[in-house]
Amino acid sequence: MTIAVHESALIRHFNTRRETLRAWEERIGARFSPFRGFKMPDSRLYCEHPDFLDSIVDLIITNERHIFLRGPVGSGKSTLMLLALRDLPTLADRRGNKFITGYVGMTGLYEKQMAAAIADSLRVKYRRSWESSQIIEAVARECVRRYVEEHCRTALFIEDVADNQEAAFHKLRYLADLPTEEMKEEYGGALDEPVVTLIMSGTMMYWNAMLSFLPQIADRTEPLDVPPFDDAKAKEFIGRRLAYARGEIDSFDPNDFDIYPFEEEAIEIINAAARGNPRDIRMLARGCQQVAAERLKETGDPSITVEIATLVVDAYSALLKEVQ
Ligand SMILES: Nc1ncnc2c1ncn2[C@@H]1O[C@H](COP(=O)(O)OP(=O)(O)OP(=O)(O)O)[C@@H](O)[C@H]1O
Numbered sequence: 001m002t003i004a005v006h007e008s009a010l011i012r013h014f015n016t017r018r019e020t021l022r023a024w025e026e027r028i029g030a031r032f033s034p035f036r037g038f039k040m041p042d043s044r045l046y047c048e049h050p051d052f053l054d055s056i057v058d059l060i061i062t063n064e065r066h067i068f069l070r071g072p073v074g075s076g077k078s079t080l081m082l083l084a085l086r087d088l089p090t091l092a093d094r095r096g097n098k099f100i101t102g103y104v105g106m107t108g109l110y111e112k113q114m115a116a117a118i119a120d121s122l123r124v125k126y127r128r129s130w131e132s133s134q135i136i137e138a139v140a141r142e143c144v145r146r147y148v149e150e151h152c153r154t155a156l157f158i159e160d161v162a163d164n165q166e167a168a169f170h171k172l173r174y175l176a177d178l179p180t181e182e183m184k185e186e187y188g189g190a191l192d193e194p195v196v197t198l199i200m201s202g203t204m205m206y207w208n209a210m211l212s213f214l215p216q217i218a219d220r221t222e223p224l225d226v227p228p229f230d231d232a233k234a235k236e237f238i239g240r241r242l243a244y245a246r247g248e249i250d251s252f253d254p255n256d257f258d259i260y261p262f263e264e265e266a267i268e269i270i271n272a273a274a275r276g277n278p279r280d281i282r283m284l285a286r287g288c289q290q291v292a293a294e295r296l297k298e299t300g301d302p303s304i305t306v307e308i309a310t311l312v313v314d315a316y317s318a319l320l321k322e323v324q
């Protein structure tokens, strides 16, 4: 017996669309869409902001303030954190202390989840049955011990910090304020500076919330605005993704790369509309790919021209206006 499956109009539409996109990808030598979203982006796709990264690392090294990486959704906060995380273990501060790093990428955490996530990220042992304050106390003790005995400071990265429960936030405050007065007494002169540096991320709105609700931390935290991509970075962003999709990322040269089939000015139009936000650049580039793929069918030309970019950018801005 056979079961007849009727291809619905919708499925037919999606299949045609997929074939159209696929033809464009094949034509430019790509194995998949250069602008698809990756759950775990490959670090070879990252465009570096060396100066900005240095300013983050410098602040951590001087140990005067905590850091709040501030920027709109999709501006690259998480990416910058990963880059800073990569560099820190290879560095030492002026006193010769090295760094132990921890990264908490989950959000929406309750007090105990936050305590456990911090302990896990810093490889501090605790018992499941412990209360959150006991877990944090164990973390605090271990951070102090690592500082005194191993000459290691702790750099703790917390993503989208304000998306956690308020009680979870107070756990962070305890770590941010270490060492406590009692610890200082206990260790004599060996503890004369903060041992934990927090590197948090969030939007402007959350920074403002922190200013009003947690001034104790905010006052000792430096907000750093993630710089938007300039046109050169936007071209590199697209160039890297094209090379990646072509299987040529390992020979990518940031000073000499191909942006075919993009016209240079088309990327400038995209970047202006995205206001230098990489997530939006990717979305707009994907929109351009769709239009260019349709054009390829009609004309045989896969180019992403100024005209296509303008079309896509206008369509998106009309859409955004409607949503707002
Ligand atoms: N420097 C960069 N080079 C290449 N791609 C980047 C860079 N920064 C960000 N991206 C890409 O842009 C997208 C958004 O970046 P990311 O997730 O880091 O932003 P975010 O500010 O953390 O966003 P959210 O507010 O959603 O957490 C991702 O696809 C990421 O790979």
Ligand SMILES: [Mg+2]
Binding pocket: 077, 078, 079, 159
């Ligand atoms: Mg993020």
